[in-house]
Amino acid sequence: MILSIKNLNIGFYDNQVYKPAIRNLSFELAAGEVLGVVGESGCGKSITNYALMGLLPSNALVTADRLELCGKKLLELNKKQWRDFRGNDVAMIFQDPMNALNPTITIEKQLVEMLSKMQKGKSGKEYRQMALKLLDKVGIPAAHLRLKNYPYELSGGMAQRVVIAMALACKPSILIADEPTTALDVTIQAQILNLLDQIRIDSNMAVIIVSHDIGIISEYADRIQVMYSGEVVESGTARQVTTNPYHPYTKGLLESLPGQGDKVPKSDLNTIPGVVIPIERQVEGCRYVERCPNAQDICHTTPPELIQISNNLSDLSRCHLRG
């Protein structure tokens, strides 16, 4: 296993008050596997990834029984070790490629700067050659011309390819893609995901992809993790989660999408009533209980555990009523 997390808890100190954000998160990821994380905004999808990258602010408190990535214990790394670790073992691409690139320097300079930090002791010419190769690899046409461009001269799709090129420069064993295609058009979305998967196969890299778009996650990921208010409420293979969801939240999400077979056009869609419970609020029972259509007494009093729901070890659900 390339990534192994057991009972990860993340919280933030806000004026001396501890506010939990991620509760008891456990999962594992193998090389070459794609894990998709879905959930609404504010449910803690991104916080886990920032923890894996060591990018949490200083008021964050991270505790875990086990937090190992590529054989390294993340909780024991110091600042310098983190710097070597980031980029070499784990890399991340962000939602908005335009914000991820420095607008005032050329693509070539940005790539060379990054390469010279990562792989020391080469000449400028060699670095430029490497930068060109990287751009070729991510499918940018006429890469030698693009090197001299500033980010604003690129389209969103091209800029995202440059960001991917940067992330992949050091052949990380795990890539975290946080909403990598949300800012892009549908046709470009498909191109970018094709590119990511090509690279994943070539280098047997593991991918964590975060999105609020269930369509993208279920088509692209091997395994899906549904987050709700800081907890995993369901996880399983793409087949399991999309065709046979157990948790009422997963069901609610899938049913609220337009284009279900039996829906008359312009008829009302199913909705999940209410809003996500604030991530820091402590509750006695299930965190979804206020929005759940079939909540029982036990749901108000006892927090449900994440339990196995089929004979496949990775199919889990956090609900009292099924499984």
Place this chain on the structure above:
Amino acid sequence: MQNQKLMNIEGIGKNYRVSKSFFGSEEIAALDNVSLELFMGKTLAIVGESGSGKTTLAKIIMRLENSSAGSVSLINKAKEITNIEQIPKAQFYSKIQMVFQDPFSSLNPRKKIWQIIVAPLVNCKTLTREESKDVAAKYLEMVGLSASFLDCYPHTLSGGQRQRVGIARALVLQPEILILDEPLSALDVSIQAQIINLLLKLQRELGLTYLFISHDLSVVKHFSDYVAVLYAGQLVEYGGAIDVIDNPMHPYTKALVESSFSFKNYRGKNVEIRNDENMETERHEKKWKKQAVEGEIEVSKLRSSHCNFASRCESSTDACYQRKPDYLEINVRENLRERKRNIACLHV
């Protein structure tokens, strides 16, 4: 009343001059000869990539931009046709209003919710503070928010609540037509469904006509009556929403439909389950490939003499580079019914 025409968009063109270099500039066509109609109580969806001219069209209809060619006219109940340029602005904007994409930047952060909602009224009526609050409360209720939000500021509201405020503001002048410029794209899935339901309810109750700009085909199919597909400023396909999305005929529309993601095509769907061990290995080896059209949208030069989509089109031939396809009306026979479809492709 059935299918009464409300707005006629005829041959709209919009050219922009972009500077190429020190020595000169070049004119590009952001919109080229776009003709559409809005019918009372119906929804027309406009889909296309960024750069296809969707928002430019909305701006021209809202008189925020002048068109370079063509005209937009409103048709009243007595079937009188008036060019929108000739309608006094106060009267015009009480007929047509807009809901914007980003509910975070489209509400003034320094005004209270009730002030935001009644702001359009200031140009038309004089109201006391109490009257304004009453009006605002009425429209808040209409969009499903309680009157307790009246004295809040926008930053205390969630994205979905803000979008509801944006809709209330658009409704306050009792318009006939609403332009919805990607009103859902900044919202979460479960909130999206709530806003779709709200817009559908308002359409049923108030008989509103929508011009719905979107890039999400599954929403368009559910929400709209007609759909127009724009590519690089040109209409490439137009027809009934369900007809077009279920049976796209233009290669670009086909590409759009194919590259949409749906949870029904989950990964591993085509892998047979034999036993769990096998699935494990197959899952990692299986190559995944989404149908994706190559390349990116290019701006259309003024008076271009070829099909704008030709360079990305799989079925393009030499003819596509030699002349521009005409935008033609054809009859499509589908389920034993004839349906009208407009399409601009040499090969259909």
